[in-house]
Amino acid sequence: MKFLFTFLILLFFNLISAQSDMERFPVFDGCKEKASDQLEDCFYARLYVQLKDSYRHPVKKDSIKNQSVTIRFEVDREGKFVLIRTDALKASVKEGMIKAFENLPQVEAPTFNGAPTYMQFILNIPIPMKDFGSFQVYSSSNKDLKKQNRKEEEEDSLAFAKANEEYSTILTDQYDRNQLRSDAIIPLSYQRYHRYEAAMNRVGNNAHTAVKPYTFNYVDQYFDLEAERESLLKERETWLGRKWSNEHFFEVAGKDYWFVVDPGVDLQVGRDSRDEVTTYNNTRLVHVSGGIGSQITFGTSIQESQGRFPGYFEREVRLRAPDGGNPGIVPGRGIAEDGGENIFDYPVATGYINYKPSKYFDLQLGHGQHFIGDGYRSLVLSDNSQPFPYFKLNAKFWKLDYTVLYTSLRDVRSEVTADDSFRTKFMTHHYLSWNATKRLNIGLFESVLWQDDNQRGFDFNYLNPMIFYQSIELQTGSRGGNALLGFTAKYKFTDFITAYGQLTLDEFSGASVVRGAGSYQNKSAYQVGVKWQNAFKLPNLMVQLEYNRVRPYTYSHNTVVLNYANSNQALAHPWGANFYETILIGRYTKDRWYGIAKAIYGERGYDILLHGDTAFYGGNIYGSEDDRISDNGNETVQGNISNFFFGHLEAGYVINPASRLKVFGQVIYRSQNPRFNNDVVRGESTVWLNFGLRTDIMNWSFDR
Structure with missing residues (x-):
């Protein structure tokens, strides 16, 4: 009985390890030498640096401080970044982040069980972006999310609204002589x-x-x-x-x-x-x-x-x-x-x-x-x-x-x-x-x-x-x-x-x-x-x-x-x-x-x-x-x-x-x-x- 119990424990940990090896984050050029368990941190760190270098913060008399941008995107089977949705209180901040996102390079595609796949992310980015800053990660997934979205569109939409803190993203400063x-x-x-x-x-x-x-x-x-x-x-x-x-x-x-x-x-x-x-x-x-x-x-x-x-x-x-x-x-x-x-x-x-x-x-x-x-x-x-x-x-x-x-x-x-x-x-x-x-x-x-x-x-x-x-x-x-x-x-x-x-x-x-x-x-x-x-x-x-x-x-x-x-x-x-x-x-x-x-x-x-x-x-x-x-x-x-x-x-x-x-x-x-x-x-x-x-x-x- 003791032998059987020990065998089951070893089998359980082997399955976990195998499951981890089956999932891999997208890989930037600077992350290729990293071990598998370090690829996730390296991906977020490189992504932050890339966006910070490309993002141009609006300069206005009424300067924009202590805000954030929430972005939802995916990395497809070819390693390309595809922007799905962007939310920000200021339209100028939103436009600046969209332009920065367009400058992201192509990376090695994420894989699941060794095959290229899609991976979707929801991140919150503090504005203005600072050196050695980081994201707040709401969610990421290694599944084919396009298929999942078709099946679970309503649940995903509600989850995104909740994660995105809907109240704080309601636009109120867009008045442009509407009257x-x-x-x-x-x-x-x-x-x-x-x-x-x-x-x-x-x-x-x-x-x-x-x-x-x-x-x-x-x-x-x-x-x-x-x-x-x-x-x-x-x-x-x-x-x-x-x-x-x-x-x-x-x-x-x-x-x-x-x-x-x-x-x-x-x-x-x-x-x-x-x-x-x-x-x-x-x-x-x-x-x-x-x-x-x-x-x-x-x-x-x-x-x-x-x-x-x-x-x-x-x-x-x-x-x-x-x-x-x-x-x-x-x-x-x-x-x-x-x-x-x-x-x-x-x-x-x-x-x-x-x-x-x-x-x-x-x-x-x-x-x-x-x-x-x-x-x-x-x-x-x-x-x-x-x-x-x-x-x-x-x-x-x-x-x-x-x-x-x-x-x-x-x-x-x-x-x-x-x-x-x-x-x-x-x-x-x-x-x-x-x-x-x-x-x-x-x-x-x-x-x-x-x-x-x-x-x-x-x-x-x-x-x-x-x-x-x-x-x-x-x-x-x-x-x-x-x-x-x-x-x-x-x-x-x-x-x-x-x-x-x-x-x-x-x-x-x-x-x-x-x-x-x-x-x-x-x-x-x-x-x-x-x-x-x-x-x-x-x-x-x-x-x-x-x-x-x-x-x-x-x-x-x-x-x-x-x-x-x-x-x-x-x-x-x-x-x-x-x-x-x-x-x-x-x-x-x-x-x-x-x-x-x-x-x-x-x-x-x-x-x-x-x-x-x-x-x-x-x-x-x-x-x-x-x-x-x-x-x-x-x-x-x-x-x-x-x-x-x-x-x-x-x-x-x-x-x-x-x-x-x-x-x-x-x-x-x-x-x-x-x-x-x-x-x-x-x-x-x-x-x-x-x-x-x-x-x-x-x-x-x-x-x-």
Whole structure:
């Protein structure tokens, strides 16, 4: 028995020895004299030296330290090195290692049982490579791994991911101005958009410029966004310098995703000469934009603000106070809380997610603002109202651009509040833009509002994106909805001169217009304007002249909830109705500097509200048509007539073109002189001097 036990032990060790002799690592020239049990160490040592001699470490201002490269490769039956996969955090490191690997010499092939075979390896290489360094070996094999991979592909892939420490190899530093080539939204800004429109309005372009906001991808077809960004870059050596002057604060990108984050501010301080008020605004915000794959983009902004405004604007805020005790609504921003000492505390939040199923369609769900038109004002839909929830469908093909907008709005006035909650109403809007020729664009629009009464909710009659709403409104009852129709047009005289216009018809009665009796049913508005780019042959100077005229009772309704407004803010022109105005604007841009000069003159018709005269003269779109002064004899600008003048000069400097942080100074002069002073309007002249540092992601409209 002892003899048998000894024999088995000797046999076992002989088998192990034989097995070891059957397996041999690839052999470099310098390893041929080594014993069999030393070939493995010699192979790794020679391989490290060969790669170190060929590898060229990237030299950058932000040097790459304490990183690694994971490589998976095989040595085939001919002794050639075949690279399978390379992973590294930095693309430059990865590319350098691939080039180094291509310089490896041919070696003696690995063998198994005396026959040439394949051998596969997974190694981790510390970067930068140092003298007398070494690998971290994850695995090696002497089997025909090609055959094994075919049988065990899933197990091998999972094992490799685990061995390669998947988390540490996720790429996050590949951002290369991805935003400028994406379908992300460009925040609405007059000063920012005027340069884009100069390029988009050239004769022969198939661009549609009325529906805003634009996306980066759309603008980039006509205006080179990357070239503009490149021209504005400043030489900065430090990380802080680059983030302050050139880049987004936080930039992340990998193979199939990207996003940027910018903290921001809107800090203003000024002085109102008339009311002797020191004004200020203190906004802290964060703005996020990103994309996942090629079809999904998203964005959001969150703002928390406190402000004290000049006297005329403060009264505007308080006149719009909602039910429930809050002191007012900041136009374009939202409901404000009382911060004490005439200070308003108001938050703003916007956001969207956009899905592009094909190159022709965009589907967007969000909470934000919209603008339709080519003018400074819009008589169709503007960003005068605070952000609201919406779903938007857009299709661009051939010479057409078709937009459908489904929205949810609120009426927050005390007289219409039900069960201590704001009244909900809905709006659906269609806009079709057609480039009829290389110079002429024609647009058609229709919108309908209806209230959420009798548990009506979102009426499915208005979901159809192709329907004519006037007929549906009649079927659901004329007091059950408020429909608007209209036209827009744009004509390019040259590459630099463009004329535009709008016509809005609200409960329009053709017979009343023909009779010419001044019927209250003639509820209409029109706009005409012209833009001159590179005016007076000065590059980047734009001069704009615009005229707007809105008849009394336009945008109002006999069912007062159905006025064309949201949260006590007009959805079209901020003056409501019963007015005319002339606007002259000049905008100039030079590198990062800009200047604005604006003058507005007009006449507005208010309600008298004195001496027992409580009649509705048609200027306040929240009034009821049942209280109108007469069926006929109505004229544009009637009632408590007031002339209006607004002058605005501004100069500024864009600190960071990526985040749109800018510093500015402005002086505003405003004068109004009504026939009668009342709680709504009074004669006054104001000079407001204001300075600020702000992230330009929303328009401020103080000309009201």
